[in-house]
Amino acid sequence: MIKIKDLQHHFKIGKKGNERHVPVLKSVTLEIGKGEIVAILGKSGSGKSTLLHILAGFMSPEKGSVVVNGQETAALKEAEQASFRLANFGFIFQNFQLMPGLNAFENVELPLKIKGMAETERKMKVQKLLEKVGLDQVAGHYPNELSGGQQQRVSIARALITDAPIILADEPTGSLDSETEKEILLLIQSLNKKLGLTFVIITHDEEVAAVADRQYRLHDGELVKGEQRHAV
Amino acid sequence: MQFKDQIDFIRQHMKRNKLRVATTILAATMGCAFLIVLASVGFGLHQTITDDVLDNNMVTQIEVAGKTDGDTELAPADIPDAELQQIKGMEHVIAVVERNQPEAEAEIMIGNRSTYSQVVLSSMEEEQKAGFALSEGKMPAKAGEVVVGYHMAERLLTEAEMEKEANGEEVEGFAGSLIGQTVELELTPFLNEGEERTESSTWEFVVTGIAKEPAKDWMTDVAIYADSSWAPIFNEELGLEKGFKNILVYADELQNVGGITDALKEDGFYVYSVTEELGTMNVFFTALKAGLIFVGTIAVLIASIGIFNTMTMAVTERTREIGVMKAIGAQPKLIRKLFLMESAAIGLIGTALAVVISYGISVLANWLVPIIILSSLGEEDAAGISIVISTIPWQLVVIASAISIGVAMVSGWRPARKATQIDIIQALRQEM
Numbered sequence: 006m007i008k009i010k011d012l013q014h015h016f017k018i019g020k021k022g023n024e025r026h027v028p029v030l031k032s033v034t035l036e037i038g039k040g041e042i043v044a045i046l047g048k049s050g051s052g053k054s055t056l057l058h059i060l061a062g063f064m065s066p067e068k069g070s071v072v073v074n075g076q077e078t079a080a081l082k083e084a085e086q087a088s089f090r091l092a093n094f095g096f097i098f099q100n101f102q103l104m105p106g107l108n109a110f111e112n113v114e115l116p117l118k119i120k121g122m123a124e125t126e127r128k129m130k131v132q133k134l135l136e137k138v139g140l141d142q143v144a145g146h147y148p149n150e151l152s153g154g155q156q157q158r159v160s161i162a163r164a165l166i167t168d169a170p171i172i173l174a175d176e177p178t179g180s181l182d183s184e185t186e187k188e189i190l191l192l193i194q195s196l197n198k199k200l201g202l203t204f205v206i207i208t209h210d211e212e213v214a215a216v217a218d219r220q221y222r223l224h225d226g227e228l229v230k231g232e233q234r235h236a237v
Numbered sequence: 238m239q240f241k242d243q244i245d246f247i248r249q250h251m252k253r254n255k256l257r258v259a260t261t262i263l264a265a266t267m268g269c270a271f272l273i274v275l276a277s278v279g280f281g282l283h284q285t286i287t288d289d290v291l292d293n294n295m296v297t298q299i300e301v302a303g304k305t306d307g308d309t310e311l312a313p314a315d316i317p318d319a320e321l322q323q324i325k326g327m328e329h330v331i332a333v334v335e336r337n338q339p340e341a342e343a344e345i346m347i348g349n350r351s352t353y354s355q356v357v358l359s360s361m362e363e364e365q366k367a368g369f370a371l372s373e374g375k376m377p378a379k380a381g382e383v384v385v386g387y388h389m390a391e392r393l394l395t396e397a398e399m400e401k402e403a404n405g406e407e408v409e410g411f412a413g414s415l416i417g418q419t420v421e422l423e424l425t426p427f428l429n430e431g432e433e434r435t436e437s438s439t440w441e442f443v444v445t446g447i448a449k450e451p452a453k454d455w456m457t458d459v460a461i462y463a464d465s466s467w468a469p470i471f472n473e474e475l476g477l478e479k480g481f482k483n484i485l486v487y488a489d490e491l492q493n494v495g496g497i498t499d500a501l502k503e504d505g506f507y508v509y510s511v512t513e514e515l516g517t518m519n520v521f522f523t524a525l526k527a528g529l530i531f532v533g534t535i536a537v538l539i540a541s542i543g544i545f546n547t548m549t550m551a552v553t554e555r556t557r558e559i560g561v562m563k564a565i566g567a568q569p570k571l572i573r574k575l576f577l578m579e580s581a582a583i584g585l586i587g588t589a590l591a592v593v594i595s596y597g598i599s600v601l602a603n604w605l606v607p608i609i610i611l612s613s614l615g616e617e618d619a620a621g622i623s624i625v626i627s628t629i630p631w632q633l634v635v636i637a638s639a640i641s642i643g644v645a646m647v648s649g650w651r652p653a654r655k656a657t658q659i660d661i662i663q664a665l666r667q668e669m
Contacts, residue, residue: 058661058662061564063564063661063662064662083569084568084569084570087563087566087567087568087569088566088568090564090565090566091565091566092566096564096565098665102557102561102564102665104558104561105558106249106250106253107249115562115565116565116566118238118239118242118246119238119562119565119566119567119571120238120566121238121239123239124239124241124242163565167566
């Protein structure tokens with residue numbers, strides 16, 4: 006499903022003309038199969054977010070390739086990247102990244118609007134999904150009227166609404182308390198089982214990584230294989 | 238994204254920044270209204286002058302003032318009859334009227350009443366084809382019958398009445414109808430310098446019709462209209478030459494006047510028609526209107542700075558949201574389109590309000606300004622003057638709307654482009 010081969014990337018630091026090249030990813034190679042949960046662990050600055058950004062097509066790698074569902078993503082133009090993301094990826098962000106001017110229902114509905122789906126069809130779809138993730142009671146609430154857990158559920162629902170096969174989660178529980186963190190991780194596990202979705206979770210938290218089928222650790226830009234799944 | 242959803246999307250954003258959007262719309266409205274009102278003055282003055290020209294002229298009338306055959310210059314009276322017949326045969330010409338006037342002073346008398354008059358000798362048949370109409374009675378059928386001007390009766394005064402009128406008192410003139418009355422026409426040849434007063438001659442006519450009231454209030458018609466067969470009789474009796482001759486060619490429609498005028502000019506005729514006057518005027522007013530639209534456009538451009546600022550602020554404020562939209566799959570062209578639509582919406586709402594306001598200002602100006610102008614002119618000078626200060630034709634609305642909405646979209650273009658270039662990663666790092 007996802008094949009990352011010999012991925013290399015570095016950042017430039019310092020003023021122009023006096024720049025320093027700092028390697029972030031050094032020959033990262035990884036394969037992720039359909040329906041797997043894979044966690045990438047790493048400290049701050051280890052390059053785990055850069056890996057996610059390259060995987061999502063937010064940036065292009067300097068070397069190496071990322072093939073998602075048979076498509077070399079670096080070969081796509083900006084507009085094609087956008088369409089590819091809409092069809093293949095759902096995103097869960099640490100700080101939820103909800104639209105403050107839209108209520109929970111409208112936030113979940115947004116990707117379907119971007120897709121151009123007809124109103125009646127998408128309203129039914131959003132309603133069903135909100136019931137599934139337990140948000141139907143707060144559908145009309147705006148993000149500032151929701152708890153952190155509820156906001157992350159809205160964010161997850163938004164990631165799921167397009168039926169994208171891969172969910173990329175960047176520190177999905179980073180802004181939540183431990184109780185809510187457990188709730189969200191259980192939801193991820195249940196979605197993985199029920200819907201067969203592939204999750205790539207970027208985290209610094211060992212407990213979060215524990216829900217994964219496979220764990221990898223990024224250290225000094227190199228990917229090291231870690232532990233297998235533990236119960237949450 | 239469906240069009241309806243795009244509209245909803247920009248409406249939500251505009252609602253979130255009501256005050257800023259409202260002030261920007263106000264600036265766009267003021268700019269566009271200024272453009273429309275300013276240009277409407279050009280259109281209004283053009284209409285006033287055009288109406289004035291058309292009111293004072295028979296619009297389908299072409300006056301033939303003479304002819305040139307290279308070296309020879311012919312006065313209207315000398316133009317051969319065959320050539321006039323040729324004009325009659327031209328396409329779109331409905332009548333050629335030859336009006337003769339004896340070189341003599343005319344006085345009309347009935348009993349002890351009299352008035353100075355003007356003798357018009359013409360073919361009654363051609364006059365009728367050209368649109369000569371009566372207010373009452375019928376056209377002359379016999380040699381001794383005439384039609385008199387609409388104001389003839391009220392101008393037929395006794396000596397006592399003339400004195401009264403000279404003292405500023407009101408007089409009524411001839412009471413009753415002139416139809417069927419016999420009037421005397423006394424003609425006295427005009428005197429050249431050093432000539433002795435010559436004898437006058439008198440003829441009797443029966444009035445069969447009264448001409449239609451002239452179109453303009455200030456015109457007085459005291460003419461006596463008789464058949465052109467009287468011209469040689471008058472000339473012989475008074476020892477006069479040919480007299481004055483006026484040749485008028487009438488077209489079937491205003492749009493054909495230009496063509497006939499040009500054709501006559503090519504044949505060497507000296508002609509004058511309303512299209513000649515309007516043509517020169519139209520060039521001047523088209524230039525004036527273009528100038529006013531240009532000046533008005535500057536106001537719209539100033540308003541566009543407001544739109545540019547508003548849209549730039551909107552992009553800056555919504556950087557994170559744009560980043561999220563791009564991350565979840567929105568195409569750059571969709572982002573650009575949404576921002577362009579927002580600036581176009583500001584332009585559109587501003588323009589719509591401006592059109593309504595401009596019509597209001599136009600109505601107010603057309604009511605108020607003529608009152609001020611006419612009151613400063615005094616009652617006598619103001620009589621018969623109608624002033625249109627401002628006119629807003631649909632073409633002006635279309636031009637102003639196109640300029641205003643176009644400028645609004647151009648103002649929004651750069652911010653919209655900036656929005657598409659927002660880096661997703663940087664945008665997602667922004668604090669809420």
